[in-house]
Amino acid sequence: MKWVMILACSAAAACTAIDIDLAAETGLLYPTGQWGKSLNTGVDAGLFASWIVTPSFKAGLGLSLSVFGSSDQGAASLTFLKPQLKAGYYLRPWGRVFNPGVVCAFGLSRSSLSNSGGTDPATWDPFWMIGLRWNFALGGGFRGEIGGDYSSIIAETESGDVFTLRFGIAREVAL
Amino acid sequence: MRRLAVPVVSVLILLAVTGCGRNPLFFRMGADYYPINTIGSQWEYSIEGGGTLIVSVIDQTERGERACYRVLSGADYTYWIASDDCLEFYEDHRVMFNGYEVPLYQAWVTWLDWPLTAGYSRTDSASTFAVSQGVTISHDWIRTSIVLGIETSPDGVWEQCYHLRQNESTINWIRAAGFEPETTIVQRDIWLAPDVGLVARVTADSSLTLVEYQQGN
Secondary structure (H helix, E strand, C coil), X not given: CHHHHHHHHHHHHHCCCCEEXXXXXXXXXXXXXXXXXXXXXXXXXXEEEEEECCCCEEEEEEEEEEEEXXXXXXXXXXXXXXXXXXXXXXXXXXXXXXXXXEXXXXXXXXXEEEECCEECCCEXXXXXXXXXXXXXXXXXXXXXXXXXXXXXXXXXXXXEEEEEEEEEEEEEEEC | CHHHHHHHXXXXXXXXXXXXXXXXXXXXXXXXXXXXXXXXXXXXXXXXXXXXXXXXXXXXXXXXXXXXXXXXXXXXXXXXXXXXXXXXXXXXXXXXXXXEEEEEEEEEEEEEECCCCCCCEEEEEEEEEEEECCEEEEEEEEEEEEXXXXXXXXXXXXXXXXXXXXXXXXXXXXXXXXXXXXXXXXXXXXXXECCCEEEEEECCCCEEXXXXXXXCC
């Protein structure tokens, strides 16, 4: 709840006098490392609001939710809830077809594991993410984006590393 | 926006550094809580009241038309299949009748599903019968496994153990004059340690504690 309020306040403040980029993203998550041995490919969805500092650089806040299921179609599920700060730098912001960029994020992840009626204690851990993007115009003021991320949840004893195939859609709003 | 960014970043960094509700979830998920799939692995247990029990993974064999690991536990063989999703055990239920050993139930049954969680539960059961020397013997079996929590082992040596409680009930009934249903109820408390396996087991009439573990090659 605390994070929702922070994000709401941030978005409200951001919307008063600046250009912002509103984005919705989804993705396919592939766990790397032993921690994901019992899990299947995950899915992810997130909402982000970024301040367009310059045409090339934007930074903002977001919230994403990721879900993994067990690899044997069983009852296990793992969820990540990630409030985060995110920044991106794009090389050709004017490019309609090819606007490559790099993004990074930092925040906290709430990880929760459930299986067969049981739930392990949830853990709050810091995480970082870095990724590459191919941004392009979709028309009607919208821009699309595809790319790949590598992220790591810095948990105790062992980190949770994930590779993500990312798809997104964004619209710049001038206020 | 700049005025807002500073406190937001500060809060995130503060929470990241101090942490809140942190625990090694990914370590537990990546660990093998029953490493039965390495030939040569050996567990030595001390038995309360005296004696030791040696458990070792002997080889791979075939049982019930499936490849599995054969484990020597004391003088008995047990059979296991380990995968990333679950651990399976070959249930081999027999009864002695008139000097003959009568097989009642043989099947691969999931022992645990991975990953374990606090509060996890599963129940397996079988109801069957066999005919021996013209007499029907019925067999009803049920086993419930519940993870009570994440604990340190009773001897204080192993951390991040899943404390598992199994209740197993068996009713064998020789359907002939003079025989009554024979009921056996067993409750086991088991502690499974990451990358070690069973480190303690307590039942009403015995208590095992791991004293040495050697991983096979």
